[in-house]
Amino acid sequence: MTSKGLTLKIAERLEEPGNILRLRLARPDGAPLPKFEAGAHLDLRLNDGKVDLWRQYSLCSDPADTGFYEIGVLLDPKTRGGSAAVHKLALPGVTFEVDGPRNHFPLAETAQKTVLFGGGIGITPMLAMARRLHALGRDFVLHYCTRSHAVTAFCQIIAHAPWKDKVVFHFDDQAVEQKLDLTRDLPAPAADTHLYVCGPQGFMDWVISGAEAAGHASANIHREYFSADVDTTGQSFEVEARRSGITVTIGPADTIAKALARAGVKVEVKCEEGVCGTCVTDVLEGTPDHRDKFLTDDEREEGTMICACCSRSCSSKLVLDI
Template identity: 75%
Template sequence: MSQTMHLTVTARTEEPGNILRLRLARADGAPLPPVAPGAHLDLHLTGEGLDLWRQYSLCSDCDQTGYYEIGVLRDPKSRGGSEAVHRLAQPGTVLEVEGPRNHFPLDEAAGHTLLLGGGIGITPMLAMAQRLHALGRDFVLHYCTRSAGVTAFRDLIANAPWAGRVVFHFDDGPPGQKLDLARDLPPPAPGTHLYVCGPQGFMDWVIGTAEAAGHAPSQVHREYFSADVDTSGAGFEVVAARSGLTVTVGPKDTIAKALARAGVKVEVKCEEGVCGTCVTDVLEGTPDHRDKFLTEDERAEGTMICACCSRACSKTLVLDI
């Protein structure tokens, strides 16, 4: 179960490609809650007028409990979170942290595992690679970046005992060196699992190609760091069943914001439908899913909705809130 902690930045490493590696630990050195590969932390960024929650995957070895490590890409096109981390997270800084949470769990019993990380999407793959190696499992890690000069964690990988299982792909490399899914994806098999994380375009390409090749959607695992989401659409009503309130969600409004104005709080962190914090049970009505968090099976069931971005196909949604 996740918890709120105040962790100190004990090390700050500037990686290539504008990626910052942070080591976080308790001030008294006490052990941290155990984690599994694929887990992430929620960082509360405050100060300088900020009040933001942002999610960052753990890249450290999950078998040690003395510290957590995360990687943060400085993205000038982001909504301010990554810039704030790079600016504020200096050695000695104390950060409010919630977690760890894991919506991207690793199937440790898989016969073969293929890990595909694009850019900053390498962070959860590092933790997965370390765990798979420790278990003696069969795996390959494909790491894709723009060029060798902006490839983060190369020193860490070079010194890892599983370095021979990593294949690098650079956008500016020769044709045969780039990721070729027709060549690099294994054939579909009951014991083969794929994990993909990175920019949305990269992920959509890998997932679409893998499923078209016959890989079962349940064995193609994904975690989006961010997503281009359209939250607009026709208005509809939301009934908060437990609160006894009905609100109207306008064409440019969101369910979470409309409920908040009426005094019904839905916890929201990413605002892009990628973290799952705002998932709410649907009692009646048909959701119009705009998120990247729910699986296709969960969407088809129609019993949950990401209140930060998704809308309604029906005139009314009744939520268990």
């Protein structure tokens, strides 16, 4: 279920280890919130006059609870303004514009075995998934990887969870045998075994490539990137916005979304890194040069969609249905 245009207040602000804020959001009048499915996220508008951004944060609360939403926000040292704004603005009682919940990371609830891999702040959607899988009585394990116990957030939540015995902690500063070992910790590939991966890009790429090398089908390896190092530069090309009757040139350091916006054709953009899917636009002609982390391999091969915030063109011209 998706709901747009919510106004939610910060009902609780908790400091977790590792520069992570755990925020509980609720309606100002206390009314129930729209239901969400495990893996969903919220789009939060961050506006204090100096910044005006939309950023996406995975829900870590119990999908069965409609009284509040809970998210975790890391103060990222490489922040482009979003995480710093949340840590500054998200004070008890303050209200935010919220879109969602939206879900691009859905849980296969009928899987016979599920293995969750959360790296750092990537644990947040895994908590909601663990809660849901436990409620369904499914077989699962959650591997939680951080630099050390001292910077591991949500320990108290896990310690009091009825599924705490399903969680395996891996700390980088501990003995080698305690660290995540894909040859040991990946399950055997099977049609009804599903893997979920979320965390820093390097961690995710390592787990995903290891799982593929071990024989897991790409369709059974589910992933959600919070951010990505994306190269948006390249050779110039043309983009025709067919329904708008506008054609623009995308320069070597420009993006499709920005060039179209200057010409009066608005493409909604939120993450600007090709991870949230907000800017996905249909391609009518031409060959996209995909730079995003959102589309699946099958969707990329079809070539009928493009993330306009970061991707480019392999052909001299793209025609978009906009």
